[in-house]
Amino acid sequence: MAAIQSNMLELGTKAPNFELLNVSTKKTNSLDELKSENATVIMFICNHCPFVKHIGSGLSQLGKDYLKKGVSIIAISSNDIINYPQDSPEKMIEFLKEYNINYTYLYDETQEVAKAYKAACTPDFYVFDKNMELAYRGQFDDSRPSNDLPVTGKDIRNAIDTLLNGEKVNENQIPSIGCNIKWK
DSSP: OOOEEOOOOOTTOBOOOOEEEETTTTEEEEHHHHOOSSEEEEEEOOSSOHHHHHTHHHHHHHHHHHGGGTEEEEEEEOOOTTTOGGGSHHHHHHHHHHHTOOSEEEEOTTSHHHHHTTOOEESEEEEEOTTSBEEEEEOSOSOOTTSOOOOOOHHHHHHHHHHHTTOOOOSOOOOOEEEEOOOO
């Protein structure tokens, strides 16, 4: 399993808009429909990546803790499903059920959204403020499949909590690490 770091999109970048298939509803959702006036988390994940599976319970808990606080959480899979059929929309639904995830999971078939966000790995996290300007991009926490550190989500939770408190997120951020996005 080769690990790659996120590209660290420039802070302050406006969130690129999108319209993608919601695998649960089979309807298209836009960022404008899904965003929050408090904070919006966008993550690029996939079903088979060991880095994503490692934090699966933490991803579930993130939704349970922050959706009720008015934070929007959007997961996107951009992997090539021809060469990686385990990341198909049908398997995405299974992933949601397996990890008891209660937020939107979108499929980026053309991979244009991943390119617009300069996403590089799974998982890759972005937290936007109420103005949809990038306030955080980086790791979920320090836990990896290869270490014994607990999955806490401390880095992303600190960023979200800071925004919810009306404060500026610390610009010293650690890149996410994971499997590369499986480009066509």
